[in-house]
Amino acid sequence: MAEALGARRAGVAVLLQVTAGRMLSDVLADANGPLSRLAPDDRARAQRLALSALRRINSLDVLLEKHLRKSPADEVRAILWLASAELVERPADAHGIVNAAVSLTREGKRTAPAAGFVNAVLRKVAGDPGLAALPVQQMPRWLRQPLVHLWGRAVVTGIEAAHLAGAPIDLTVKDPARAEEWSQTLGADLLPTGSLRLRTTVQVTGLPGFATGDWWVQDAAAAIPARMLNATPGESVLDICAAPGGKTLQMAAAGANVTALDISGPRMQRLRDNLTRTGLSANLVTDDALAWQAPAPFDAVLLDAPCSATGTVRRHPDLPFVKDDSDLPNLLTLQCQLIDRAVALTRPGGRITYCTCSLLPAEGEDQLSAALARHPSLTVIPPEGLPDDWITAQGAIRLRPDFWPDSGGMDGFFIVTLRRA
Secondary structure: HHHHHHHHHHHHHHHHHOOOOOOOHHHHHHOOOOOOOOOOHHHHHHHHHHHHHHHHHHHHHHHHHHHOOOOOHHHHHHHHHHHHHHHHHHHHHHHHHHHHHHHEEEEEEEOHHHHHHHHHHHHHHHHHHHHHHHHHOOOOHHHHHHHHHHHHHHHHHHHHHHHHHHOOOEEEEOOOHHHHHHHHHHHHEEOOOOOOOEEOOOOOHHOOOOOOOOOOEOOOOOOOHHHHHOOOOOOOOEEEOOOOHHHHHHHHOOOOEEEEEEHHHHHHHHHHHHHHOOOOOOOOEOOOOOOOOEEEEEEEEEEEEOHHHHEEEEOOOOOOOOOHHHHHHHHHHHHHHHHHHHHEEEEEEEEEEEEEOOOOOOHHHHHHHHHHHHHEEEOOOOOOOOOOOOOOOOOOOEEEEOOOOOOOOOOOOOEEEEOOO
């Protein structure tokens, strides 16, 4: 019981910090944070509970409001969120879930007086017919509205269903010729784009091939930009905003001479560690891409630009709580500047792949139109070997979380490859 309460206690603390505006990744990495003193199993459980609640908070609030006579304190509400999310997933365990939530409430000096209240509310929630038909989590209005206008409500509902389901673990194999072999070794599905998808959530560091660097974790959508750039042996390639390095590893594995450029020292250390584990090499440069002076133009440049990250909500359900569209103008300006810099760093006849993990056309389709207007020397290289319904009228790729719904979806991405005349 104590272990179960420890995981739930930590899960509540994670919810409180994220809904207060702190990035989930920062909370999980905090050496003094709510998960820091938990055993590995309890840490994983706390993280899973918090993620489940985060993906459902809007819908859970609608359900809870039916049974609340007054608005509870933040910590009490977080306990209700966590327990209600558990009830959605395991309604048959309602008795134990409610009792655990009441015990957790009694622990705190500030929450103890609300133990009876929590017990009464959760028992009503457990018996509510709406629990089994909880509506799909909705995106925040600033994100949902433009997407409904663009694709319609049915598509957006599909995207929200993908967000609720979460993300499986995808792998990129260092030697693509061995992808089938590794799919059998790992019991993974080989996706049409060449990535592997694990069928269960596991500790990847313990799997065959991790220590020997035969593969790395990378969402299937995130692996497509480097494949579209199609770096070849001996080519000089620049990876802008490279860390933590999945695309750098792909291009280095293809035999290219890769320069990986990123402004963040800690993130570059992760890239350095990944190169060491996989036995690959690249020239690492920690600098501002807008100021760095290259020794010579590159044959090809890959730019995974900073963006709203709205395509990754299924893996990062905290984003609707810690981000809004207030920073979008600054991001759009930076993306324009980085595209211009990528053009300047590419030799005549060379290639540029621009991508963002965003669902917003302003960070994808609109940026492409503007770049083509600013740089008449650029032409779009049509993608090959990808489904027709992924290809836009411009010749770019638009990926959405509701694609591949029967096999776990994918991140939302915009990707285009250009040639400089």
